Amino acid sequence: MKNKIFWKMAPVFLFFALLMAQAYGAEKPIVLGLPTSFFQPLCKSGKLAVDMAIEEINAQGGIFVKEEGVKRPLKLVTADTRCGEPGTPVQSALMAVDKLIAEEKPDAIVVAPFRSEAMVATMDLIAKYKIITLQTIAQTPKLIEIFQGDPQKYKYWFRATTNSVYVGTAAAKTMDMARVHFKHDKLFIIAQDTLWARAAADAAKAKMEGFGWKVVGYEPVAVGTNDFSAVLSKARSSGAQMLYVVGDMPTLPVCFKQWKSMKIPTMLFLDFAVVTSPKAWASYGEDLDYVLVLPFPAGTATPVKALPKSVEFHKKWKEKKYPEMDDPRVVSSAYDAVYILKDAIERAGFVPSKDPDKFVEFLEATDLEGISGRIKFDKSTHQQIFGEDPKEASVIVSYQWRAGKMVPIYPENLAEAKLELAPWVK
Amino acid sequence: MEIIIYGITNSISLALMAIGFSLTFGISGLPNFAHGAFYLLGGILTWIFLNQLGIPYLVAALLSILAIGAFGFFLYWGLMLRLRGLAINEVIATLAVAIVIIEVLRWMGFSGFSYVLPPFIRGSVNIGGVWVDNQRIVMVGIGAALIVVLYLFTRRTKTGLSFRAIAQNERTAIAVGIDPDWTAALSLAMGSGLAVVAGLAILPLGAIDTEMGYDILLYALAVGIIGGLESLPGALLGSFILGFSQILVATFLRAQWQTVVTLAAIVIILAIKPSGLLGKYKELEERV
Numbered sequence: 251m252k253n254k255i256f257w258k259m260a261p262v263f264l265f266f267a268l269l270m271a272q273a274y275g276a277e278k279p280i281v282l283g284l285p286t287s288f289f290q291p292l293c294k295s296g297k298l299a300v301d302m303a304i305e306e307i308n309a310q311g312g313i314f315v316k317e318e319g320v321k322r323p324l325k326l327v328t329a330d331t332r333c334g335e336p337g338t339p340v341q342s343a344l345m346a347v348d349k350l351i352a353e354e355k356p357d358a359i360v361v362a363p364f365r366s367e368a369m370v371a372t373m374d375l376i377a378k379y380k381i382i383t384l385q386t387i388a389q390t391p392k393l394i395e396i397f398q399g400d401p402q403k404y405k406y407w408f409r410a411t412t413n414s415v416y417v418g419t420a421a422a423k424t425m426d427m428a429r430v431h432f433k434h435d436k437l438f439i440i441a442q443d444t445l446w447a448r449a450a451a452d453a454a455k456a457k458m459e460g461f462g463w464k465v466v467g468y469e470p471v472a473v474g475t476n477d478f479s480a481v482l483s484k485a486r487s488s489g490a491q492m493l494y495v496v497g498d499m500p501t502l503p504v505c506f507k508q509w510k511s512m513k514i515p516t517m518l519f520l521d522f523a524v525v526t527s528p529k530a531w532a533s534y535g536e537d538l539d540y541v542l543v544l545p546f547p548a549g550t551a552t553p554v555k556a557l558p559k560s561v562e563f564h565k566k567w568k569e570k571k572y573p574e575m576d577d578p579r580v581v582s583s584a585y586d587a588v589y590i591l592k593d594a595i596e597r598a599g600f601v602p603s604k605d606p607d608k609f610v611e612f613l614e615a616t617d618l619e620g621i622s623g624r625i626k627f628d629k630s631t632h633q634q635i636f637g638e639d640p641k642e643a644s645v646i647v648s649y650q651w652r653a654g655k656m657v658p659i660y661p662e663n664l665a666e667a668k669l670e671l672a673p674w675v676k
Numbered sequence: 677m678e679i680i681i682y683g684i685t686n687s688i689s690l691a692l693m694a695i696g697f698s699l700t701f702g703i704s705g706l707p708n709f710a711h712g713a714f715y716l717l718g719g720i721l722t723w724i725f726l727n728q729l730g731i732p733y734l735v736a737a738l739l740s741i742l743a744i745g746a747f748g749f750f751l752y753w754g755l756m757l758r759l760r761g762l763a764i765n766e767v768i769a770t771l772a773v774a775i776v777i778i779e780v781l782r783w784m785g786f787s788g789f790s791y792v793l794p795p796f797i798r799g800s801v802n803i804g805g806v807w808v809d810n811q812r813i814v815m816v817g818i819g820a821a822l823i824v825v826l827y828l829f830t831r832r833t834k835t836g837l838s839f840r841a842i843a844q845n846e847r848t849a850i851a852v853g854i855d856p857d858w859t860a861a862l863s864l865a866m867g868s869g870l871a872v873v874a875g876l877a878i879l880p881l882g883a884i885d886t887e888m889g890y891d892i893l894l895y896a897l898a899v900g901i902i903g904g905l906e907s908l909p910g911a912l913l914g915s916f917i918l919g920f921s922q923i924l925v926a927t928f929l930r931a932q933w934q935t936v937v938t939l940a941a942i943v944i945i946l947a948i949k950p951s952g953l954l955g956k957y958k959e960l961e962e963r964v
Contacts, residue, residue, distance in 0.1 A: 443932045472935040474891050476689070476882065479682035480926030500885030503789060507881060511800040511809030524789040524883075533792040533883065576790055 279325035283356030287334030291576035296584035303588035316599030343368035411583035422457035438490035442497025496521035550582035687919025688819035694899035696870030702906035704860035712893035718872025748868025904955020
């Protein structure tokens, strides 16, 4: 009788024994924290990019940690900072980050809060917990100022993506191509009347004037403006040859649709996240034709032939059947951030949380190929370095919409076509 | 010429936004603060019918108008009937409905500019040296047709005449056998349906975004306050004053003052003639 019971229970014992053996045998995961605002499309896609990188690394057994002599898998923990939702105070975002660090004890943080204000406030938390952070969204130069104010305190922070200065410069250089190719030199600016958009417009204005352009008009437009005919007419009568429009308000699509329907004789550079996605053509169609856009950094929105990792990234994204990105900006940086950490852990031989001060040195020495080109950090700013040659640094690429495709047109060494004027401008 | 053409198109778009609100308020005295939300919901429903269910555009548009119209009808019987005559409660209730609709749509992810209705006719035409997109021409056509249809409806049909009777004197209308609740429910249904018509005419000019729900209500209120909240001719006059003011300000001053014009007009009219230019709601008190 007893024997019968034993044999009946044997498979159950065996199952639990196997389970325990597996639990003891599996290495402790390296925990990555991802606190950001999942309301924002670019954050949703950013998380998918991080998931993809983690799956790839775990499929190879994880990251080899030399000091421990084992490969450890990666595990992702997330927190919604909600800082991309209207009306969420910075304090709430900070609490979400604090809770994530205190409860989940991640070995490092990737991506980080969406809004610049929240990221600025998070800098002190990073310093307090001495947690290595590869931040990939907020673009404000203020973060560099904070870092440079006390590099010893804030050394755990690295920006593994572009910043607004790099993006502004790339935008200005893209527009300046019209001066080089078509001898254009008159710029008209339409900026949404909000602080960030006015700041971007001011930066573009200064840069363009530096290149020899005359700013023939600068029109801030109120949020909610739903007819741009008057301001576009001003652009026409000012003799402008390039129109720079910056904003993120829901009625902004009216502006570029009117630019086309009114046949305003200018080129249009649109600093508007939505139209940087290849998906935008499905929504706006030929209204986007000839519009210049800049999804940053290079390769995040569409593959660039000269950047093999970007081709690979988009191929994998499709294979995973991930949804097309609504807002592709900095999504590739989230993916690269995981590989930057992997590379640094393998070189250091230990995980970031073991000795964050020492780990900083390994991150500073980063030199690997990423989606946007060569990834290196500037030791004096902890900012990823961007340039125009992907063999030397990471790059930013501008595109022109042509018959449903985003065609790289800047920088010229990576361009797949030449800048073209819209038919009604010629 | 550009000022005239775009002044007209801008004015008609404002009139379309406001006409449904004015119709409901004029007949039943019901301030439908969910008007902007219905505009938005109608646009999104049409987008879903068109892109997710593959229903032809015109059928999708018609279905949305009917669906939102029915929603307005049942909203009256289900909620507003209990609040009749309590002006503040009516405002709070309809505003709550608006917030629920807009925030649920936001929660469902209907923001992010991917939701775009195609124009009825692509391309643009040159009118007296001014290029105008065909959709704006269609929009002006819809606006003009709507004004004519509403004029005929309120003067030539039994239901329309009962609408006017209730609007002029509810007690006398009841005495001759007109059911005020039925009329109010119908007016809310029509106003809601008209919000969708406005959305279908205007939304192809840009994109659909949840934030618009609040903006449309603001414009409808501004037009109503200027022209007279309960007056359809007032709504038309208000939209032309506001539409041309916006274009003139953007042309001769700066575009950033365009929305300030809207708010300034509300303040000025409320200070000078609270009933609005053609409104008679508090005309007697104003004279006194």
